[in-house]
Amino acid sequence: MVDFTIQLEKIQQAVGILKEKNVDCWLTFVRETAHNSDPALPLISPSNVTWHTALIITSKGDKIAIAGRYEVGNFERMGVWDEVISYDQSIQPALVEVLDRLNPKQIALNYSESDTAADGLSHGMFLTLQRYLAGKPYEFISAEGILSSLRGRKTAGEVARIRAAIDLTDQVIGRIGEVLEPGMGGLQMANFVLGEYEKAGVPPAWDIKYCPTVTVGPDSPVGHLSPTDQYIAKPGDLIHMDQGVILNEYISDIQRVWYLQPKGETTIPEAVQKGFDTVRAAIMAAAAVLKPGVQGWVVDDAARQTVINAGYPEYKHATGHQIGRTVHDGAVLLGPRWERYGNTPYGIVEAGNCYTLELGVPVPGHGFIGLEEDVLVTENGVEWLGNVQTELYVIPA
């Protein structure tokens, strides 16, 4: 029932990354993770925890888990921890004893102003750690560099799972094209998609209230909003969807666009075609510069300038985010150098990263054209992880 394959891969990878980045010790310190999740935990633990739990990995290869009496069994079963230490009343004595023994110079903790996927330590837990280790010589540092690589360098097992989620989504997208027609509302379309997910036994990749996100025609607002039947599709409308699924704990994230072509119309209106071509060109421009060693913002800029140069309004989000266990999988962002993105657009892309490439433009009178493709960064460039939308999907209406 419980499969540890990915966690074993990631724990081994972590030791290598600690060595590479010259950090003595990485501590994941969590409790009641059903409330306060740490995005790092699922990489190295097969389940949530309830009591205070400390997972310690060092650059020398030590792997030590300290957990509450009723939860140590889950760590013992993994077979990868050198020591699994149990406690009843307080984790402090065991934690202090282990750290005294390891005597690290720095302890990397899961906090980061920039990278949400490296910011799982709550402020309360940080205060507890300060109290537990008062007077000790250890220097607390952010684990963001470690987690950026650990989370970002997908293992073979992780890439296979992402591909499977994308493949399933591609199949659903095919079926959407068979049912779309004038008269359908956005909520009705969303419910069709959710019905397909349910048949496949998979949940949506993000909040069911706006996954899928559906934009119908020219008046429907764009964004992470719940679909409504306030906007009903009519001939000449663009239908746009942003969606994904969780399959075997890994996700897909794809945007597609359909055009309801009025009877008698023989060519796609120029404004619609230009919109599609611009979005497609911008995605290809990003893909062309996306490779190991490049900074995230450079990739964003290639796509962004394509859209601006074509005379469209600049989109107000990043061109690409990593995908994996979560839709926004943290670490290096293919985004503009805006304050709210912190240092994530300045990070360096690495082989094994899985990214979305996504953006859109409005076409007045018709609707919104947005595309989102999922790619794997290889040594030389990118590999598309699923189908790619290279032309408008035209539905006679």
Place this chain on the structure above:
Amino acid sequence: MVDFTIQLEKIQQAVGILKEKNVDCWLTFVRETAHNSDPALPLISPSNVTWHTALIITSKGDKIAIAGRYEVGNFERMGVWDEVISYDQSIQPALVEVLDRLNPKQIALNYSESDTAADGLSHGMFLTLQRYLAGKPYEFISAEGILSSLRGRKTAGEVARIRAAIDLTDQVIGRIGEVLEPGMGGLQMANFVLGEYEKAGVPPAWDIKYCPTVTVGPDSPVGHLSPTDQYIAKPGDLIHMDQGVILNEYISDIQRVWYLQPKGETTIPEAVQKGFDTVRAAIMAAAAVLKPGVQGWVVDDAARQTVINAGYPEYKHATGHQIGRTVHDGAVLLGPRWERYGNTPYGIVEAGNCYTLELGVPVPGHGFIGLEEDVLVTENGVEWLGNVQTELYVIPA
């Protein structure tokens, strides 16, 4: 599709609690909550958020939401926020402007060493807030007192949802009794329960890897462990399950125990009966002292002493935790004064709190006897929220 009823109730309640506790301003500061959830967020927001989001409520009744461009719509639709402010590149200018205008003495933030349900602010986000507000005169204080009451005092709408989840679980428990028999393994039993949940269209209340938790016979370990078919039920065994569901965003959490009575046995063995009677007596002892105004540890102690006085080993967990949106719903705990529980056992029970009462004892040669009942604290005492197990469920085997 989106129902705000509970959030509207809780936001109104929050203003009253701020007044009562004499705190000027409460700030929930979150981003990318699919990664780093803040347990306070679902109380006041109908969905996760992606960009930095600030939700500000004051004792004067101000309700101000600042959110990213693509997410403000979700707050506008609630109709409860006086102002919904949108931003693109950084939340800082709007946040500083609003706080300058409100000019609070203290700002209560969601961090707590003791209460996990009040500890949603990540350390990275705390650092960001310090940076944004450097040089400002505001005093940061913990919102744990506010959240303890806000989360703990269930509204009528919340209690109705908890009752519905318990009712569904009671029905599943009835069906378990119809299928249990010698020869079944723990995993097989767990899969039966999960099948019943699936038919009802509800997920388990906690990690599916150990919800339900199943203990089969005398050798099966007790705790939050994944069920296995390593232990097969035989006549004379006790079967124990800990389970719950999520229905309409609220949960149930119930333990039950069955006895497989061997052919020809006419009375329940004395050790088994004594175990059951002790557990039941301990739960009744806790229920007898559970009322508004009592400290959590006093309730725990009543049950704990009953078990110890009967000669059983002391259980290593709290006698009761709050239930609501989550299984361990934070705030005041009916637990012993152990370090790892922080100050939560010292808190004061309030009317409207929903608690579990749970504990167990081992019966050598037979298995584990554990019961868990869900109760509502009323002005005068407790009300049982569902069926109560008053005697062993005996299955001829």
